[in-house]
Amino acid sequence: MKAAVKKFLAFAGGLLVLLIAIVLLRTVFVTGGGSEVSGDRADAPPPLKIEDPLAAAKRLSGAIRFRTISIENAPTRAAEFAGLHRYLKETFPLTHRALERTVIAEHSLLYTWRGSAPESAGLKPIMILAHQDVVPVGLDQEWTHPPFSGTIADGFIWGRGTIDMKATLVANFEAIEALLKEGFVPERTIYLGLGHDEEKTGIHGAGSIAQYFRERDVRFDFIQDEGLIIADGLIPGMTRPVALVGIAQKGEGSLELSVLGESGHSSMPPPRTTVGILSTALSRIEANPMPASIEGPGQSMFESLLSEMGFVNRMIFANLWLFRPVVNSIMQQKPQTNAAVRTTLAVTMMRGSNKDNILPARAVAVVNMRIHPRDSIAGVIEHIKRVIDDERVQIRVMEGAQEPSRVSPVASKRFAMYRRSIHQVFPDIASAPGLFIAIADSRHFKDLSENIYRFQPVLMTSEDLPRIHGVNERVSLDGYVRFIQFYAQLIRNGGQADNSP
Numbered sequence: 001m002k003a004a005v006k007k008f009l010a011f012a013g014g015l016l017v018l019l020i021a022i023v024l025l026r027t028v029f030v031t032g033g034g035s036e037v038s039g040d041r042a043d044a045p046p047p048l049k050i051e052d053p054l055a056a057a058k059r060l061s062g063a064i065r066f067r068t069i070s071i072e073n074a075p076t077r078a079a080e081f082a083g084l085h086r087y088l089k090e091t092f093p094l095t096h097r098a099l100e101r102t103v104i105a106e107h108s109l110l111y112t113w114r115g116s117a118p119e120s121a122g123l124k125p126i127m128i129l130a131h132q133d134v135v136p137v138g139l140d141q142e143w144t145h146p147p148f149s150g151t152i153a154d155g156f157i158w159g160r161g162t163i164d165m166k167a168t169l170v171a172n173f174e175a176i177e178a179l180l181k182e183g184f185v186p187e188r189t190i191y192l193g194l195g196h197d198e199e200k201t202g203i204h205g206a207g208s209i210a211q212y213f214r215e216r217d218v219r220f221d222f223i224q225d226e227g228l229i230i231a232d233g234l235i236p237g238m239t240r241p242v243a244l245v246g247i248a249q250k251g252e253g254s255l256e257l258s259v260l261g262e263s264g265h266s267s268m269p270p271p272r273t274t275v276g277i278l279s280t281a282l283s284r285i286e287a288n289p290m291p292a293s294i295e296g297p298g299q300s301m302f303e304s305l306l307s308e309m310g311f312v313n314r315m316i317f318a319n320l321w322l323f324r325p326v327v328n329s330i331m332q333q334k335p336q337t338n339a340a341v342r343t344t345l346a347v348t349m350m351r352g353s354n355k356d357n358i359l360p361a362r363a364v365a366v367v368n369m370r371i372h373p374r375d376s377i378a379g380v381i382e383h384i385k386r387v388i389d390d391e392r393v394q395i396r397v398m399e400g401a402q403e404p405s406r407v408s409p410v411a412s413k414r415f416a417m418y419r420r421s422i423h424q425v426f427p428d429i430a431s432a433p434g435l436f437i438a439i440a441d442s443r444h445f446k447d448l449s450e451n452i453y454r455f456q457p458v459l460m461t462s463e464d465l466p467r468i469h470g471v472n473e474r475v476s477l478d479g480y481v482r483f484i485q486f487y488a489q490l491i492r493n494g495g496q497a498d499n500s501p
């Protein structure tokens with residue numbers, strides 16, 4: 001008997017030593033993908049030289065003056081969009097001579113830059129998306145400079161839509177104009193898709209552009225859209241800024257939960273009213289969130305950043321096979337990180353009777369869901385049914401619900417090219433894939449490419465984030481130059497037949 005115990009202890013001890021050895025070996029030798037994609041290769045084209053940054057800033061400023069505001073349920077401001085279209089034509093004459101321009105859904109624009117490779121080469125084109133519309137501004141007086149003045153002051157271009165997303169829109173024209181001047185011709189065909197209603201679902205603009213390609217059976221090598229940014233001081237444990245490229249987008253939609261009952265006077269109520277029954281269901285949903293786990297895009301992010309981390313963080317993230325439960329519980333502590341690791345459910349609306357002394361014949365609540373790429377709308381409904389466990393509660397998916405996107409592969413030549421393009425323009429930052437928890441126009445293109453990258457080449461701190469859709473939106477002059485350089489680099493590198501040099 002004693003011998004058996006001894007044998008067991010020796011075995012267990014050996015196992016523990018092995019475990020520690022694996023953890024340490026992985027900490028030291030698993031470096032993630034971070035270091036493979038440095039931008040300073042000898043054969044890399046240097047970033048585009050911007051001759052006159054102030055002149056470029058002024059051209060952006062001109063585009064900001066058009067009040068292409070999207071307001072839910074309001075008609076499109078046709079004259080403002082027409083004005084912007086005219087302005088682009090006048091400001092970028094070479095582009096308008098060399099590229100085909102197609103108007104889609106009245107206010108959206110599609111530009112085609114034909115590639116030099118023969119059609120028979122079967123090269124898929126690339127698509128760059130940027131929306132023309134902006135959100136409303138609230139009170140003008142709160143702005144340091146009037147939101148549609150496009151004022152250039154203190155090293156910044158100020159105005160609604162600078163970041164979201166006229167900088168991208170105009171920077172692409174700047175990049176194309178400059179590349180045309182150089183005599184550059186892409187091998188792949190490059191499309192520029194400029195929707196007009198992204199801020200109210202994009203269904204008419206980007207939706208119609210996507211449909212145009214669906215009908216012509218065109219698929220894209222990759223699609224570039226807005227999304228994540230270069231996070232400066234936003235990722236715990238990271239000293240350098242990190243360019244985060246959204247390789248997936250959460251699904252979004254709402255569920256209506258309702259309970260039917262008897263109407264009547266509240267002087268003789270049943271033990272439970274429809275509102276009471278529904279409330280119980282809602283509190284069960286809140287008490288039983290969907291499972292959280294760091295996997296997919298979130299895991300890829302940390303794995304890419306291993307070489308950037310200190311020893312302890314590196315030990316943890318290189319050994320998620322062991323430490324996943326610890327990481328999961330840390331991620332759940334803050335709403336921002338919690339949203340990255342699970343499908344979130346938020347009870348946003350509730351309605352019962354509309355008089356204080358009348359029993360509610362029908363109680364209705366709305367639960368907004370943001371669906372992690374590993375889940376689905378059906379999966380959310382199944383989860384809710386199980387946790388509320390009450391047949392009286394009816395569940396209906398409200399109109400407009402969207403499944404999460406696919407996850408674009410990171411182990412691909414294309415993604416390496418994409419990250420290299422970032423590093424060629426921003427040599428001193430790190431980069432990593434990530435999960436985009438908001439939504440943008442690329443939602444309409446989910447079936448048109450395996451590779452959708454959601455990223456804007458702009459450095460942001462926690463102080464800058466509220467400016468998007470908020471007050472004093474702005475982009476720095478230097479930052480704007482990088483916008484132009486990044487899109488030029490993406491067109492040069494991504495437009496090549498072989499994405500990997």
Ligand SMILES: [Zn+2]
Nearest residue numbers: 164165198226
């Ligand atoms: Zn946007």
